[in-house]
Amino acid sequence: MSGAAAAREAARPAANGAPLVRVRDLTVRFVSRDATVCAVNGVDLDLAAGEVLCILGESGSGKSVSLRALMRLLPRTARVGGSVEVAGQDVLAMDERRLADFRGGVVSMIFQEPMTALDPVFTIGRQIAETVRRHEGVSRAAAEARALELLELVQIPSARRRLSAYPHELSGGLRQRAMIAVALACRPRLLLADEPTTALDATVQIQILLLLRRLQEELGMGVIFVTHDLGVAGEIADRVAVMYAGRVVEEGPVGALLAAPLHPYARGLLGATVHAGLRGARLTTIPGAPPSLERLPEGCAFAPRCAEAEPACLAAVPAPRRPAPGRMARCVRVGDAAPAAAAGAPRAV
Amino acid sequence: MSETPTDHRPGPGNGPARPLLLVRDLVKHFPIRGGLLGRPVGTVRAVDGVSFAVRAGETLGIVGESGCGKSTTARLLMRLLEPDGGGMAFDGAPVGASGGGMALKEYRRQVQMVFQDSYASLNPRLPIEDTIAFAPRVHGVPAREAGERAHALLAAVGLDPAQFARRYPHELSGGQRQRVNIARALALNPRLVLLDEPVSALDKSVEAQVLNLLADLKERFGLTYVFISHDLNVVQWISDRVLVMYLGKVVEEGPVEAIYERPAHPYTRALLASRPAMDPARRRTEPPLTGDPPNPVNPPSGCRFRTRCPFAEPVCAERAPAAADLGGGHAAACHMALPGSGHSRAGRLAA
Ligand SMILES: Nc1ncnc2c1ncn2[C@@H]1O[C@H](COP(=O)(O)OP(=O)(O)O)[C@@H](O)[C@H]1O
Ligand SMILES: Nc1ncnc2c1ncn2[C@@H]1O[C@H](COP(=O)(O)OP(=O)(O)O)[C@@H](O)[C@H]1O
Ligand code: SF4
Ligand code: SF4
Ligand SMILES: [Mg+2]
Ligand SMILES: [Mg+2]
Numbered sequence: 001m002s003g004a005a006a007a008r009e010a011a012r013p014a015a016n017g018a019p020l021v022r023v024r025d026l027t028v029r030f031v032s033r034d035a036t037v038c039a040v041n042g043v044d045l046d047l048a049a050g051e052v053l054c055i056l057g058e059s060g061s062g063k064s065v066s067l068r069a070l071m072r073l074l075p076r077t078a079r080v081g082g083s084v085e086v087a088g089q090d091v092l093a094m095d096e097r098r099l100a101d102f103r104g105g106v107v108s109m110i111f112q113e114p115m116t117a118l119d120p121v122f123t124i125g126r127q128i129a130e131t132v133r134r135h136e137g138v139s140r141a142a143a144e145a146r147a148l149e150l151l152e153l154v155q156i157p158s159a160r161r162r163l164s165a166y167p168h169e170l171s172g173g174l175r176q177r178a179m180i181a182v183a184l185a186c187r188p189r190l191l192l193a194d195e196p197t198t199a200l201d202a203t204v205q206i207q208i209l210l211l212l213r214r215l216q217e218e219l220g221m222g223v224i225f226v227t228h229d230l231g232v233a234g235e236i237a238d239r240v241a242v243m244y245a246g247r248v249v250e251e252g253p254v255g256a257l258l259a260a261p262l263h264p265y266a267r268g269l270l271g272a273t274v275h276a277g278l279r280g281a282r283l284t285t286i287p288g289a290p291p292s293l294e295r296l297p298e299g300c301a302f303a304p305r306c307a308e309a310e311p312a313c314l315a316a317v318p319a320p321r322r323p324a325p326g327r328m329a330r331c332v333r334v335g336d337a338a339p340a341a342a343a344g345a346p347r348a349v
Numbered sequence: 350m351s352e353t354p355t356d357h358r359p360g361p362g363n364g365p366a367r368p369l370l371l372v373r374d375l376v377k378h379f380p381i382r383g384g385l386l387g388r389p390v391g392t393v394r395a396v397d398g399v400s401f402a403v404r405a406g407e408t409l410g411i412v413g414e415s416g417c418g419k420s421t422t423a424r425l426l427m428r429l430l431e432p433d434g435g436g437m438a439f440d441g442a443p444v445g446a447s448g449g450g451m452a453l454k455e456y457r458r459q460v461q462m463v464f465q466d467s468y469a470s471l472n473p474r475l476p477i478e479d480t481i482a483f484a485p486r487v488h489g490v491p492a493r494e495a496g497e498r499a500h501a502l503l504a505a506v507g508l509d510p511a512q513f514a515r516r517y518p519h520e521l522s523g524g525q526r527q528r529v530n531i532a533r534a535l536a537l538n539p540r541l542v543l544l545d546e547p548v549s550a551l552d553k554s555v556e557a558q559v560l561n562l563l564a565d566l567k568e569r570f571g572l573t574y575v576f577i578s579h580d581l582n583v584v585q586w587i588s589d590r591v592l593v594m595y596l597g598k599v600v601e602e603g604p605v606e607a608i609y610e611r612p613a614h615p616y617t618r619a620l621l622a623s624r625p626a627m628d629p630a631r632r633r634t635e636p637p638l639t640g641d642p643p644n645p646v647n648p649p650s651g652c653r654f655r656t657r658c659p660f661a662e663p664v665c666a667e668r669a670p671a672a673a674d675l676g677g678g679h680a681a682a683c684h685m686a687l688p689g690s691g692h693s694r695a696g697r698l699a700a
Contacts, residue, residue: 058552157640171641201414201579202623207636209625228552231625235632255629272557274582275627279605282564283557283586289522 018088020190020222021047021070025082028065028246032077037293039065041246042082042317045224049189052216052223054233054254057243058269060290063226066243067192070224071107072099087189105135107190112198114179118167124151124178125163131185150181155211173204177211184215191216193225197232209235230273234258239326242266245291245301247317252327262329265302300331308333368402369440369541369573370426370460375399376434377421381646391646395421397597398435403541408567408574410588410605412581412620414642418597419577423545426575427462428453439541458488461534465546467526470533471518477529478503478514484536502532505569506562524555528562535570545577560587581624585609590678593617596645596653602672603679613673613681616654652684664691 028040040062047053055063068074070084072091084091087106094102111117119127128147132138138146144163151159154177167175176196183191193212197205213236216223227233233240237254242263250263261267271284288305291297297304299314306313312332321334375396383390396418403409411419424430426437428445436443439459443450464470472480481502482495490498500510506528518526527547534542544563548556560583567574578584584591584605591608593601593616601614612618622637638657643649652670655661664684673686688696 058554173641201642202581202625203414203619203636203638204641206623206625206633207639210634210636229625230553231627234627234629235625237629258627258629269553272554273627274557274560274580274586276582276585276609276624278582278586283561285557285561286554289524 019046020049020051020087021045021224022085023066023070023082026066026069026084027079027081028062028069028074029079029081030075030077031079035294038296039246039293040069041296043243043246043248045241045248047190047222047224049222050216050220052213052225052236052238054237054240055224055226055243056228056230056233056240056269058228058290060293061243062246063228063243064194067109067194067224067226070190070192071103071109073109101135104131104186104188106188107192108183108186108188109192109194110179110183110196112195114175115167117179117182118175120167123164123166124170124181128182128185131182135186146185147181150184151178153184153215154178154181156181172200173207176200176204176208180208180212180215184219187219188221190222190224193223195226195228198227198229205232206235212236230258230270231275242269245296246293247301247330248328249302249331250327250329256324256327262323262327262334263302263331264306264308264333266329268305367405367441369405370403370575371438372402372426372435373400373437374435375422375425375432375437377418377425377430378433394597394645394648396425396432397648399594399597399599400435401592401599401602403573403575404590405540405573406571407589408576408587410584410591411575411577411594412579412584412591413594414620415579416596416642416645417594418645419579419594420545422594423462423543423575423577426543427460428457429462458537459539460541460543461537461539462543462545463527463530463534463547465549467523467530467550468518470530471526473518476515476517477521478510480518481529481533481536484533488537498536499532502535503529505535505566506532507558508532522555524551524559527551527559531559531562531566535566535572538570539572541573541575543575543577546579547576548583549578549580556583563587581621593620596642596648598653599672599682600654601679601681601683603675603681604677607675607677607679611679613675613679613686614654614683615658615660615685617681619657652682660685660692660694662692 023043023045026040026043030037030039043066055066057063069080070086074080080092125144125147128150129143132143132146147163148159151162156162156174156177170178197208200208209232225236233254240252240254240257241248242250244265250261250266261270268286272286274283286305291301299316300318303309303313318330318332320328320330321336322328323334323337376398377396379393379395380389381391381393382388399422413419425432438444439451439456444456445453478496478499481499485495485498486492500514503510503513508525508528548559551559566572576584576587588605590603591605592599593614595616601608601617608617612621619637626632640657643656649656651667652665655665670682670684670687672680672682674680675686684690684692685694
């Protein structure tokens with residue numbers, strides 16, 4: 001059995017109920033001689049098979065670092081703590097060989113800049129075929145047939161002709177599709193997407209978002225999609241996790257969270273996002289700037305900017321509160337649901 | 350007439366204000382060189398016959414996909430590029446024309462620009478107060494007065510001079526640097542400020558701060574803005590009138606309400622429909638447009654949008670549509686909006 005097939009086989013039990021991704025107390029620090037950057041500070045994430053989770057946050061909040069930790073794509077200077085399980089496998093304990101099978105076979109990643117993932121000196125067809133052969137050891141002809149199938153799957157027009165195109169010969173939107181085809185070459189169960197539509201025009205962005213959603217449904221993949229754009233989350237997410245200073249400060253189903261965020265930071269972000277119908281009105285802003293990750297404040301990291309801060313906020317990092325089923329916020333002002341009301345209406349904010 | 354900006358604000362009841370800037374048939378083509386000898390092998394028709402007016406005191410928004418010629422237009426307006434054709438008049442006087450026109454030096458004092466890249470126009474080796482004071486010094490303002498002006502402008506853009514004046518660009522966040530760029534642009538008391546994607550590189554919470562600031566400064570200094578962005582929501586928020594560009598041409602123009610509530614050009618409609626919904630209950634299943642914008646090296650004949658337009662008919666390939674007047678300053682360059690154009694839906698859109 002090939003490496004990727006074995007990796008998938010090992011991943012099988014997770015399909016029966018256990019989550020596809022289970023991250024607990026993930027921490028990532030970058031230690032150098034002059035400073036320690038606390039990029040990720042205790043992140044818990046769960047993802048069911050076939051579910052789309054958006055990680056939403058502003059730059060520097062730890063989205064990319066968290067995503068890369070799931071695939072062990074961090075530089076050697078990173079000190080990673082906590083536990084990361086993907087498809088039942090302990091990712092942080094893998095040796096290099098298992099990691100190579102795991103990447104591409106179980107999980108793969110797409111990026112904002114497609115040239116991060118594409119090799120400029122090989123044709124698109126060759127890159128996909130090589131990936132398939134490396135992981136699955138199939139014949140050249142089978143791998144090439146698969147490459148064509150994949151370009152058709154990602155809706156690249158004139159797919160057969162495009163197999164022999166070099167990345168630089170494709171337009172921005174087609175390059176993004178080609179990168180997705182490479183990522184899907186070995187039928188991963190988990191796709192990690194790091195702002196793959198951020199550099200695209202709105203007309204192309206919506207095409208790629210619709211494509212990803214369709215592929216995710218057809219292939220039954222789990223997807224973790226990083227974005228700074230609430231609108232993108234609204235188009236693609238089942239659930240949203242809002243990050244601030246390396247922590248998930250709020251999590252919930254996309255509709256409920258976007259309609260009425262619980263955490264003051266999430267509310268500030270929604271208020272600051274310019275959307276239709278705000279014309280003439282003054283935009284709400286969040287005063288100040290995020291804290292330095294070299295010197296995180298004690299307690300709630302949002303406290304220096306929060307209009308609702310009180311002494312309790314500074315005592316300790318606020319524990320997760322769950323005011324309604326599926327919703328969580330790390331804020332002392334958010335009450336836990338009373339046990340009897342747990343299944344009832346969400347708390348008004 | 351004195352040269353203080355406030356004298357040029359359109360007064361109430363003065364009738365329709367004369368345009369502050371008038372642009373006629375502006376053209377800019379870039380040669381593409383190839384081969385060993387670097388001979389021209391093609392032409393990028395980046396801006397291909399663009400006309401519009403900017404009224405004193407308004408904000409004119411320019412939207413369109415990347416590559417449609419927005420930045421080239423801004424650089425032409427700023428005269429950082431020489432146009433290959435067409436011309437401009439500022440406050441009634443032809444710009445750069447020999448004899449009777451407005452000298453470029455004077456024009457460049459009255460028109461300033463802010464770029465997307467907040468590092469681009471800041472000297473990394475100068476403290477920011479010196480960068481802001483630089484242009485006034487060049488224009489003969491005494492050092493002390495230029496320094497005072499720099500401090501006043503830092504305060505005006507929300508940066509406490511006591512704390513920030515001596516800082517270098519790399520010691521500032523992206524949002525703070527963009528505030529410095531805005532202060533620098535205002536240092537010569539310009540009347541027109543060209544803003545090319547000024548908030549596109551900023552985080553949402555910072556973007557909101559800078560947008561509020563731009564609105565305040567416009568009010569306070571009686572400025573006129575040309576605001577370029579690919580973000581339709583931001584353009585809607587800030588603009589009085591909007592220009593939609595596609596492949597080097599203006600396809601639609603009008604008051605912001607008309608463009609956003611009654612878009613007439615199929616491209617404008619598709620752009621607006623491409624905005625994420627922010628509401629998962631309203632997700633769509635089909636994209637409003639397929640494919641990327643075509644290459645401006647070889648634009649389609651006739652209407653340049655026809656290769657992506659769901660309503661394209663033979664007439665659209667044969668003739669470029671003229672701008673149809675839809676009333677109230679709203680115009681769209683589409684055969685469907687032009688009665689008698691030969692398009693089967695012609696005239697149905699007319700207001
Ligand atoms: N290799 C690295 N070395 C040091 N610091 C890093 C490294 N990678 C990321 N960081 C820091 O970690 C923090 C989180 O980064 P990142 O996850 O990329 O943020 P984002 O939410 O924008 O994706 C940032 O402060 C960033 O500067
Ligand atoms: N200096 C240049 N030389 C050659 N082509 C250029 C140059 N500047 C811009 N272009 C081309 O002109 C077209 C319009 O570019 P630009 O005005 O930057 O568009 P936008 O700002 O709308 O994205 C693009 O195809 C771009 O590649
Ligand atoms: S815990 Fe306190 S400081 Fe933090 S968000 Fe809630 S109210 Fe604000
Ligand atoms: S002129 Fe023809 S192709 Fe162009 S937008 Fe109108 S209908 Fe479409
Ligand atoms: Mg990132
Ligand atoms: Mg541009």
